[in-house]
Amino acid sequence: MIQPKMNQKELITPNTTAQIYNIIRHNGEINRMGITRISGVSKSTISLQINKLIKLGLVEEKTPPDSSQRKLKLRIREDLGYVAGVFLGITKLSIIIFNLDMQITCERVHYFDSISDPEQCNKEIIRQLKELCAEHGIQRLWGIGIGFPFPVNFREGKPDSPPNVPLWHDYPLRKIYEKEFGCPVLVDNDVNVMALGEGYKGCTTDESDFLFVKVGTGIGAGLIVDGKIYRGANGCAGDIGHIAVDGSAVRCHCGNKGCLEAVTGGKALAVRAMEIAENGESPYLKEVLTRKEQLTAGDINNGAIIGDLSCIQLIKDAGNAIGEVLAKLVSFFNPSSIVVGGGLSGFGNLFIGAIREAVIRRSLHLATYELNVCISELKEKSGPTGAGTLIIDHIFSSQEFTSTIKRNLTPG
Ligand SMILES: [Zn+2]
Known part of the structure; x- marks a missing residue:
């Protein structure tokens, strides 16, 4: 600017x-x-x-x-130092080490059977990160950014009441990593760092006000306002998975009815697919269910690709429900783009088209005539890229610049 x-x-x-x-x-x-x-x-x-x-x-x-x-x-001088972007999903760990110009120096992926035990899980993340640094001759990092798949108290650097993984509650993540690596560490939730990554190197690089929506098993949004993550008073801004879908009575694990993620999250769609396979509405899903004994969102996508009408309708209905909730956010927030990421963004144009149509139908013309609705360009790299961006912007911020230089460039 x-x-x-x-x-x-x-x-x-x-x-x-x-x-x-x-x-x-x-x-x-x-x-x-x-x-x-x-x-x-x-x-x-x-x-x-x-x-x-x-x-x-x-x-x-x-x-x-x-x-x-x-x-x-x-x-x-980009190779003077390095930062790490670490991103944990429900089963997948992605690490990218960037130079000071945010170019990828090296990366690795590791899969977990389960992440329910924070001690085991973090021990492994630390081991993987140290091993990657050692393989590439990186003796120390200038900073580490980490995205975790649950609510995070950003100020404290700790998870806050994560559903399904109760042992992670209050686990002192930032302190553990700071002690282990001797550098600044920032910890945030997955969708916030994905939004940052997309803004830094993806499809919204020139935009300062946009929404990133992650649609997977859960649904959440990252809000970028004036080029920065908007976290809200308690750090849970963008938790849109529990906004009610009009007219739905589906029970959510939070105790309420009709929550967006209970209606259109990955698990909810798999349950709906099982129903239409069992009642014979979709011959394709019936055949897959007989063969595999279970169905996933990927099976719905495969059905849509070969033209199964029930699978196509399921994807359109999911996009429509998400679009109706996003329309409320568009009216409130007036973003220039909505970027859709997460596993279900793999449904592609059919899904994005349904979201776009519902948003436009339910919003004022002024808010949508230039609105861009698109699929994440960075895809699975948006998380680790955003985590790297989070920490590099922090260590070179006006407040941290002098200590960053002292810590890393002072001899001895
Ligand atoms: Zn809910």
């Missing part, structure tokens, strides 16, 4: 160095004039700060072939 130049006597604060570093970090190669234009800081201050950043080794100057000063480009 281009900001106006300051016309009063400018105030040079320790934040100016962080601000200039972040302009270079977010803009790739940029010259001094570009930094002056974006920051609104005078040329002499820019020069002073850039020399400081070069001396620290954080930034380097790239000499163009004709060596003219005007064209001299600045860039961050």
